[in-house]
Amino acid sequence: MASITTNTPPPPAAPAPALRRKSTGRAGDKVFLGLSRGSGILLLVLMASIAIFLSVRAGMAISKDEGNFLTTFDWDPAAQKPVFGIAVLLFGTVVSSIIAMVIAVPIAVGIALFISHYAPRKLAAPLAYVVDLLAAVPSIIYGIWGALVLVPYLEGLNSWLDEYLGWTYVFEKTEVGVARSLFTVGILLAIMILPIVTSVSREVFLQVPRMNEEAALALGATRWEVIRMSVLPFGRSGIISASMLGLGRALGETMAVATVLSPSYLISLHLLNPGGGTFAQNIAAKFDEANQLGRDALIASGLVLFVLTLLVNGAARLIIARRKEYSGANA
Amino acid sequence: MSNAVVQDTRPPASAPRKGSLSRRGLPRWAGAAFGAAGIALGCGIGLVFGLDSKVQWGLISAILFVLISYVATSVVENKRQAKDRVATSLVWVCFILALVPLVSLLWTTIKRGSKALSGDFLSHSMNGVTGFEPGGGVYHALIGTLEQVGIATVISAPLGLLTAVYLVEYGKGALAKAVTFFVDVMTGIPSIVAGLFILTLMLMFELKPSGFMGSLALSILMMPVVVRSTEEMLKLVPNELREASLALGVPKWRTILKVVLPTAIGGITTGVMLAIARIAGETAPIMLLVFGSQLINTNPFDGAQSSLPFYIWEQYRVGSDASYDRGWAAALVLIAFVMILNLVARGIARWKAPKTGR
């Protein structure tokens, strides 16, 4: 019988006949182990079949693609000569996620520090609670809020950025139109991933051993110096993995992008111009009108997204696993 | 170590400060005062230059706040204190900066959502209501959400629970490691990819869209969350309990069913409810697999259904005033549903927490 504890005492010797009796416990154990192991295996099978099924359909689509799946700037699988490519989607997905990370991670670390080290104690617990609740707000609600509230509010900021930072090229706005741009999407994604990045970072900051902080305090460190010497070095890998988790969410976000972005099949580094697209947004936008090949083409783009998030999440998990060993060694 | 040698090691920089433990300090309310000054100046600049976006006002105020803190502290106190003060200011700025959009989100949803929300709204479908006229409701979407989420829970809660039991109580070796890793990876699957996967099945087996298809995709999203939280809870059950039961000659499976699971049941319930709250807001798989409908369809296994998040998306796409009102009202219903689930779940967690001295 498998046992998870290393020091489980053996069951006390029952009277001899009972030991020999074929107990129902044995059969029950087998059934139970079978069931629980079965669901574990089912989960693996599920993951494998996701990869396989998506790949099969994606393969079918790509073989009929008259353009280049990686470099074509168009999405028209219903045409006489079907052409579709993920170049624009990959660009838009990566750029909007990077903008989201650049904005969200520092702010999330700030909030996490605020909750763990700065906020008055009475405020800290409810704050942490509120942050966790906000992580549960459905993305479609962020989406309509972004489209109907945030977009108009960002007009001023956009023209400001264009005016003063236009020389950077990135912030130059060459097209008129509302702020339904990759930049706005990035800001909205940043707001959406703030709660998750914050709550993971806060967990890590709270795990910093008291004695590490006291070591810095006893040397006469100010609060900021304590954080710089003890909290941030200890929490660094935690912050990284929290950011990766946030990145994973930003990459795959569908509804918030679909509501805010006005899509186009162009790649432009003028981030304030409306246009662009992401994998998930493109699937949502094109699904209704897609024919058989169109659906397979969307599945192919979904496969790329799947691999992308798989890599990011896998990396995050590896970093967390390494941190566990590391902190265990110093406990 | 002679006394003389060590005397030299004293860093000269600290010499003047030695002997005096007190310093010229800013009063306790200085931080708040800097904040007020920053906001006042920021708004002033905004007014004078006629900036019409409040976002700009806020950003200017924030930057001024940090600057004032630094300059004032380095003049009155010293560089180290100034750095400390800047860090404090920045942390506060981050906090407030993040609070603004999140509060705005909740506020807008409540304000605009309460306009169309009524008993009628909750008890009527969109049957016979065009997108541009007011009226209609979410009844069909509510039914859809409840059924789809309910089926997804029935599928994924037992599977997730059993998997977690396997990982904690039996798991050893390569299989357990692989399952652990892929549970983690699965948590990160975008909902639209889960939807696409079920779509491939539908294409291959020529199935029609239905609520059940949506439930399958939702189960994929829900299962890893249930596994993860159940695992955490089972790990909190003290080993002494298991050993005590095993030592009485109780078979392992009965130990798990009668001792381990009941001890952790509060936490497990919480985890399942949080997972429900998460999938209840998913739109993308519903869009691909359930198709949406204006009518009441109580049979999740046959024909198109609607769901709350999908309904919001639909109303947003119509783009009329009446449909926006309906969209916000549905958003309010959805947020309320999710928040109540969250609050109840966390309440259970607190009430039933295993007493492990944590």
Add this chain to the structure above:
Amino acid sequence: MAKRIDVSGLTAYYSSHKAIEDISMTVEPRSVTAFIGPSGCGKSTFLRTLNRMHEVTPGGRVEGKVLLDDENLYGKDVDPVAVRRTVGMVFQRPNPFPTMSIFDNVAAGLRLNGSYKKNQLADVVEKSLKGANLWNEVKDRLNKPGSGLSGGQQQRLCIARAIAVEPDVLLMDEPCSALDPISTLAIEDLIGELKERFTIVIVTHNMQQAARVSDRTAFFNLAAVGQPGRLIEIDETERIFSNPSVQATEDYISGRFG
């Protein structure tokens, strides 16, 4: 350098719970003063009030006076950060900064103050490590992480870190309780050397240790569980261990309770 500590009427709280009550004593410079007493009698809490570390604990607050050569640590305008730089501390469990090298650990306190010269920093690190009897063991691996050292070495590293900023007083909170006997001996020898330069206060559970290393010993006790701890008596170590003036002290030392 080494300064006298005069405590009068000191009471410390954890939120509403009174941990120690009305303690007054004098700690002589250039000597070792040991605090002994049963668990929970507040000796560690009292130690932490001497460099204002007690108030770091949530809910911790202090009433009374602690004079360090006539300057009240709890006076108005006193900066707790400056206090902690002047009164160094070594903790029960060795706590080197896990992400820093041995060198950086020792230099950490100096770097906080900003103004130092490169070669001067190396000098101070070397002298502090020598002062902590650790130099010979680590001089070839100063850039390795401090967490790679043994427990006893880590504790001496922490002592080196504390003395590198040249404090006036060194507080030690059961510095040997997590160490093996040989490392303990090394630390005790070190304490004997350090008292030439610093005022040392050490909390210990081990009465033999108090007898071995200290010049004066203070005995703390509490009337009952939940009651605040009090100072019973403080005297020359020899007197405390041979002929204490209070019965409770004798009972504790002879092992009748605690």
